[in-house]
Amino acid sequence: MLKLTNVQTYYGQIQALKGIDLEVPEGQIITLLGANGAGKSTTMKTIAGILKPKKGTIEFLGENVTGLRPDQLLRKGIALVPEGRAILSSMTVLENLEMGAYHRKDKGVKEDIDNVMKRFPILFERQTQLAGTLSGGQQQMLAIARALLSKPKLLLLDEPSMGLAPLIVSEIFTIIKEIKEAGTTVLLVEQNAKQALKIADFGYVMETGKIIIEWKSSDLLADSRIVEAYLGRK
Ligand code: ATP
Numbered sequence: 001m002l003k004l005t006n007v008q009t010y011y012g013q014i015q016a017l018k019g020i021d022l023e024v025p026e027g028q029i030i031t032l033l034g035a036n037g038a039g040k041s042t043t044m045k046t047i048a049g050i051l052k053p054k055k056g057t058i059e060f061l062g063e064n065v066t067g068l069r070p071d072q073l074l075r076k077g078i079a080l081v082p083e084g085r086a087i088l089s090s091m092t093v094l095e096n097l098e099m100g101a102y103h104r105k106d107k108g109v110k111e112d113i114d115n116v117m118k119r120f121p122i123l124f125e126r127q128t129q130l131a132g133t134l135s136g137g138q139q140q141m142l143a144i145a146r147a148l149l150s151k152p153k154l155l156l157l158d159e160p161s162m163g164l165a166p167l168i169v170s171e172i173f174t175i176i177k178e179i180k181e182a183g184t185t186v187l188l189v190e191q192n193a194k195q196a197l198k199i200a201d202f203g204y205v206m207e208t209g210k211i212i213i214e215w216k217s218s219d220l221l222a223d224s225r226i227v228e229a230y231l232g233r234k
Pocket of ligand 1: 011014016034035036037038039040041042043
């Protein structure tokens with residue numbers, strides 16, 4: 001579904017991605033792991049069109065989409081939930097959800113918002129509340145729900161569990177699994193390596209701008225040396 005070939009991204013003179021090759025097959029959860037500063041967020045921003053690669057190609061559903069803008073990629077079916085969520089805190093929960101569907105021209109938006117609220121009952125209860133008053137976990141659910149309202153084929157999740165209490169983290173991972181089961185492909189960046197690998201089909205490990213390991217999740221989980229060396233003990 002998504003294929004990166006030799007993708008190189010810079011911040012000015014600094015090369016953050018040194019030739020990334022990565023594939024995300026349709027219908028799977030692929031997780032991208034690695035220490036702070038490895039280049040995971042840069043990879044996500046490059047896929048979503050926020051950063052433009054200097055070299056390499058990005059193909060989505062067989063089409064070369066390298067260099068397209070975020071709004072063009074969103075229309076093609078790639079939605080990003082960025083690190084730190086980026087919800088609109090001075091707008092209500094409902095307004096945030098409506099923003100997720102702003103580019104859609106079909107008549108199904110209202111029904112989709114109703115369905116999302118059934119799936120996330122807390123957002124139904126809090127729909128008239130300002131998004132900034134939600135707890136961290138609720139804000140993450142809102143950010144995910146908002147992205148789902150764009151009807152993505154590929155959902156990019158950048159550290160969705162960051163800063164959340166363990167119970168909420170489990171809930172977020174359950175939601176990600178359900179999103180896959182409902183037919184959306186997921187690329188997941190996580191610090192919480194073990195939990196990510198438990199729900200993922202395949203894992204990539206990054207170090208200083210490069211992919212150093214690409215294995216089936218179950219094999220990564222089974223190799224304690226790798227888990228300890230690159231992924232922490234969580
Ligand atoms: P983290 O989990 O800390 O976000 P990461 O793996 O997502 O880590 P990136 O945020 O992609 O890593 O950063 C990759 C490299 O690019 C790092 O060396 C970082 O210092 C650098 N970098 C990130 N953002 C910028 C920026 N806006 N300007 C310059 N350098 C940056």
